[in-house]
Amino acid sequence: xxxxxxxxxxxxxxxxxxxxxxxxxxxxxxxxxxxxxxxxxxxxxxxxxxxxxxxxxxxxxxxxxxxxxxxxxxxxxxxxxxxxxxxxxxxxxxxxxxxxxxxxxxxxxxxxxxxxxxxxxxxxxxxxxxxxxxxxxxxxxxxxxxxxxxxxxxxxxxxxxxxxxxxxxxxxxxxxxxxxxxxxxxxxxxxxxxxxxxxxxxxxxxxxxxxxxxxxxxxxxxxxxxxxxxxxxxxxxxxxxxxxxxxxxxxxxxxxxxxxxxxxxxxxxxxxxxxxxxxxxxxxxxxxxxxxxxxx
Amino acid sequence: xxxxxxxxxxxxxxxxxxxxxxxxxxxxxxxxxxxxxxxxxxxxxxxxxxxxxxxxxxxxxxxxxxxxxxxxxxxxxxxxxxxxxxxxxxxxxxxxxxxxxxxxxxxxxxxxxxxxxxxxxxxxxxxxxxxxxxxxxxxxxxxxxxxxxxxxxxxxxxxxxxxxxxxxxxxxxxxxxxxxxxxxxxxxxxxxxxxxxxxxxxxxxxxxxxxxxxxxxxxxxxxxxxxxxxxxxxxxxxxxxxxxxxxxxxxxxxxxxxxxxxxxxxxxxxxxxxxxxxxxxxxxxxxxxxxxx
Amino acid sequence: xxxxxxxxxxxxxxxxxxxxxxxxxxxxxxxxxxxxxxxxxxxxxxxxxxxxxxxxxxxxxxxxxxxxxxxxxxxxxxxxxxxxxxxxxxxxxxxxxxxxxxxxxxxxxxxxxxxxxxxxxxxxxxxxxxxxxxxxxxxxxxxxxxxxxxxxxxxxxxxxxxxxxxxxxxxxxxxxxxxxxxxxxxxxxxxxxxxxxxxxxxxxxxxxxxxxxxxxxxxxxxxxxxxxxxxxxxxxxxxxxxxxxxxxxxxxxxxxxxxxxxxxxxxxxxxxxxxxxxxxxxxxxxxxxxxxxxxxxxxxxxxxxxxxxxxxxxxxxxxxxxxxxxxxxxxxxxxxxxxxxx
Numbered sequence: 001x002x003x004x005x006x007x008x009x010x011x012x013x014x015x016x017x018x019x020x021x022x023x024x025x026x027x028x029x030x031x032x033x034x035x036x037x038x039x040x041x042x043x044x045x046x047x048x049x050x051x052x053x054x055x056x057x058x059x060x061x062x063x064x065x066x067x068x069x070x071x072x073x074x075x076x077x078x079x080x081x082x083x084x085x086x087x088x089x090x091x092x093x094x095x096x097x098x099x100x101x102x103x104x105x106x107x108x109x110x111x112x113x114x115x116x117x118x119x120x121x122x123x124x125x126x127x128x129x130x131x132x133x134x135x136x137x138x139x140x141x142x143x144x145x146x147x148x149x150x151x152x153x154x155x156x157x158x159x160x161x162x163x164x165x166x167x168x169x170x171x172x173x174x175x176x177x178x179x180x181x182x183x184x185x186x187x188x189x190x191x192x193x194x195x196x197x198x199x200x201x202x203x204x205x206x207x208x209x210x211x212x213x214x215x216x217x218x219x220x221x222x223x224x225x226x227x228x229x230x231x232x233x234x235x236x237x238x239x240x241x242x243x244x245x246x247x248x249x250x251x252x253x254x255x256x257x258x259x260x261x262x263x264x265x266x267x268x269x270x271x272x273x274x275x276x277x278x279x280x281x282x283x284x285x286x287x288x289x290x291x292x293x294x295x296x
Numbered sequence: 297x298x299x300x301x302x303x304x305x306x307x308x309x310x311x312x313x314x315x316x317x318x319x320x321x322x323x324x325x326x327x328x329x330x331x332x333x334x335x336x337x338x339x340x341x342x343x344x345x346x347x348x349x350x351x352x353x354x355x356x357x358x359x360x361x362x363x364x365x366x367x368x369x370x371x372x373x374x375x376x377x378x379x380x381x382x383x384x385x386x387x388x389x390x391x392x393x394x395x396x397x398x399x400x401x402x403x404x405x406x407x408x409x410x411x412x413x414x415x416x417x418x419x420x421x422x423x424x425x426x427x428x429x430x431x432x433x434x435x436x437x438x439x440x441x442x443x444x445x446x447x448x449x450x451x452x453x454x455x456x457x458x459x460x461x462x463x464x465x466x467x468x469x470x471x472x473x474x475x476x477x478x479x480x481x482x483x484x485x486x487x488x489x490x491x492x493x494x495x496x497x498x499x500x501x502x503x504x505x506x507x508x509x510x511x512x513x514x515x516x517x518x519x520x521x522x523x524x525x526x527x528x529x530x531x532x533x534x535x536x537x538x539x540x541x542x543x544x545x546x547x548x549x550x551x552x553x554x555x556x557x558x559x560x561x562x563x564x565x566x567x568x569x570x571x572x573x574x575x576x577x578x579x580x581x582x583x584x585x586x587x588x589x
Numbered sequence: 590x591x592x593x594x595x596x597x598x599x600x601x602x603x604x605x606x607x608x609x610x611x612x613x614x615x616x617x618x619x620x621x622x623x624x625x626x627x628x629x630x631x632x633x634x635x636x637x638x639x640x641x642x643x644x645x646x647x648x649x650x651x652x653x654x655x656x657x658x659x660x661x662x663x664x665x666x667x668x669x670x671x672x673x674x675x676x677x678x679x680x681x682x683x684x685x686x687x688x689x690x691x692x693x694x695x696x697x698x699x700x701x702x703x704x705x706x707x708x709x710x711x712x713x714x715x716x717x718x719x720x721x722x723x724x725x726x727x728x729x730x731x732x733x734x735x736x737x738x739x740x741x742x743x744x745x746x747x748x749x750x751x752x753x754x755x756x757x758x759x760x761x762x763x764x765x766x767x768x769x770x771x772x773x774x775x776x777x778x779x780x781x782x783x784x785x786x787x788x789x790x791x792x793x794x795x796x797x798x799x800x801x802x803x804x805x806x807x808x809x810x811x812x813x814x815x816x817x818x819x820x821x822x823x824x825x826x827x828x829x830x831x832x833x834x835x836x837x838x839x840x841x842x843x844x845x846x847x848x849x850x851x852x853x854x855x856x857x858x859x860x861x862x863x864x865x866x867x868x869x870x871x872x873x874x875x876x877x878x879x880x881x882x883x884x885x886x887x888x889x890x891x892x893x894x895x896x897x898x899x900x901x902x903x904x905x906x907x908x909x910x911x912x913x914x915x916x917x918x919x920x921x922x923x924x925x926x927x928x929x930x931x
């Protein structure tokens with residue numbers, strides 16, 4: 001599947017962008033030309049030979065702060081996506097097999113989580129439960145997990161109803177065997193799509209939270225935090241938000257392109273969703289209200 | 297079933313005052329060839345027939361023989377990339393090649409109309425079926441809202457739907473396939489077209505429902521002088537309804553003539569094969585009726 | 590349906606009409622009942638989680654009022670005043686009963702009534718959110734429809750490209766760009782603050798336009814994408830061929846047949862987008878210096894005012910639930926077939 005994804009030019013660009021971002025996150029602090037926390041004598045300086053992106057209101061080097069802050073964004077968004085994956089996929093698969101009570105409860109929980117304005121909830125939970133980016137992203141991951149629940153449930157439903165699995169079950173195959181043998185293969189592509197999407201969503205959330213100053217203590221640089229500090233000095237340095245904003249947008253774009261590419265190459269994902277939607281129309285418990293709409 | 301076949305036989309007698317050949321044709325298809333521009337391949341290699349009011353032409357052939365494409369050409373709804381590359385189609389003496397989209401819109405429904413296989417999919421699932429019949433009346437005949445509703449109910453009654461008032465307010469998913477085909481026919485004939493194309497209109501239906509729908513089509517033809525084009529892969533359907541039949545295979549018309557002639561004296565091997573296959577399923581009944589007549 | 594069936598054929602028209610009205614009304618009520626039944630558990634779970642936040646946070650009004658050096662006795666006294674020494678479920682029941690009566694409790698920081706605090710901010714936020722929704726619907730539907738009608742042409746590609754571009758712009762980034770260019774750079778709009786409609790419709794619109802535009806990008810992108818997809822799919826349906834063959838005009842086919850069936854998924858998307866819209870108000874209100882509901886949530890959360898945060902969350906849940914109820918009802922009216930078996 002990876003090879004097929006990389007055959008698409010758009011996906012190659014997206015993967016390259018994400019690789020660069022990941023490299024920045026890994027090596028950023030080493031690449032930074034200055035100490036991101038060291039204040040200088042030239043506050044709000046323009047771009048120059050020593051300060052490629054200029055300086056902020058305390059004279060700190062913007063490029064260094066940007067590079068140093070990339071790690072928080074990348075790790076944070078990965079944490080969101082992986083938490084959501086861990087929380088969502090297993091119940092999604094099991095909801096098909098563990099009986100109606102479990103199905104009903106998990107569906108209602110998924111409905112509830114989708115209905116929560118997650119940014120508002122993330123702000124509330126993080127501020128109340130402790131000011132750390134790790135907790136923040138864990139909570140956010142749980143809040144966006146219904147996406148994974150939906151797609152893995154949809155794919156599992158499609159598999160469980162397919163004639164070859166029914167034949168296997170009639171032939172005496174155990175549920176465990178069916179899951180290992182057939183379900184994983186069908187669940188993985190849509191989950192991969194959802195993962196790429198969620199990393200993008202995670203980026204927006206990390207940036208939004210750090211923009212509000214939530215999750216990271218002030219002197220430490222973050223992309224969102226850089227935008228927030230730029231906001232106060234727009235009249236002096238109107239170009240300052242451009243770089244962090246572009247970085248966020250390009251990263252989110254790359255995630256979306258990758259998600260689209262994954263969806264395109266795995267025809268299964270699309271088909272599983274269509275099948276599941278049809279199945280949902282027939283199932284009273286599964287046919288949720290609008291917020292239960294599931295994967296885009 | 298005997299009454300049905302007798303009726304079918306009776307229907308096949310030309311109605312008095314409606315003698316074939318004297319009335320001007322409402323539909324004439326002359327050596328039509330259809331090409332897939334994308335593949336550069338010719339799919340239909342020359343089909344021709346003429347149709348006068350009150351008469352029925354049948355087109356038989358297996359799927360992929362080009363019968364549906366020919367009908368779609370006559371309706372001006374060929375799929376993208378397909379075009380009539382040779383020959384002409386005239387509806388009421390007008391060559392359809394010169395028709396503008398607006399002229400097509402005016403022509404369809406009021407002069408030529410069609411019903412298809414899988415009637416459920418040809419009706420909008422979000423609008424009551426009655427409203428879709430009334431819509432045709434309002435748009436094509438300029439009937440007022442209330443009158444359109446009344447006429448639509450009458451039409452539903454005319455296609456032998458029980459309790460037309462109730463059916464009027466129902467949605468596609470609330471009706472059976474046979475009922476939907478009746479609704480589709482009612483919508484197709486609402487604006488009083490002169491030509492009706494029935495493309496595999498009875499294919500997916502139960503045998504008894506199929507017979508009822510064929511009866512209904514014959515009845516409409518005899519009452520209103522409708523000209524029918526019946527497309528089917530089923531010889532029995534054609535035998536029951538048609539005056540004239542074209543046998544198509546791989547885009548080619550392999551046999552063309554009066555139904556009786558074609559069924560009794562098939563000249564082409566393929567027609568013989570079709571008839572032989574059908575004799576196992578009771579086509580001889582129609583053959584017998586033919587001999588009595 | 591069974592009632593109409595039971596009637597003798599010769600029923601007076603008036604009674605038949607009455608039966609039909611009852612029938613339609615019945616459908617609407619059934620949809621409403623089903624939707625409510627689905628949302629009740631959502632509401633219960635969400636409010637329970639919200640209430641559990643206090644116990645989980647370990648925050649206490651005593652810390653806010655007495656500071657870190659308070660004696661355990663003093664803390665216990667303050668907590669007893671707030672009724673926090675009672676069993677958890679009793680507190681929950683009490684709080685939930687208050688919710689049903691519209692009481693959200695009092696703030697830990699200043700003892701003010703939270704309902705009225707939220708009420709003042711809600712006007713600002715709802716003005717912005719409604720305006721953003723209107724922009725989102727108008728442009729989302731416009732672009733999506735245009736792209737579907739001109740599918741595979743350059744218009745379609747241009748719209749798809751534009752939609753992709755704006756879909757990757759987070760609301761606060763858009764907000765900052767708008768402030769930088771239109772407010773600070775060109776002085777076309779005020780960069781911050783709010784005026785009520787009573788102070789003048791023009792100033793009110795001027796103050797909410799930029800935040801609404803910033804919030805709307807996401808809605809525009811999602812609605813346009815969804816609508817384009819479902820309209821293109823609807824055009825491939827047989828009932829379009831059926832309508833063509835019956836001689837209906839392209840315009841009529843689009844408005845009465847295609848749009849109606851393509852609308853469902855776009856409306857559902859709108860329902861899904863609404864929570865995000867409410868959530869994003871936290872950042873946009875910060876960017877535009879609006880004292881709204883989102884700003885109140887942020888300030889209360891950062892100062893550890895648990896009842897205020899809970900109040901904001903409950904109000905946001907109610908907003909989302911009510912909005913989705915409306916969406917479900919509209920959906921049921923537009924595409925009755927999608928409601929079968931739900």
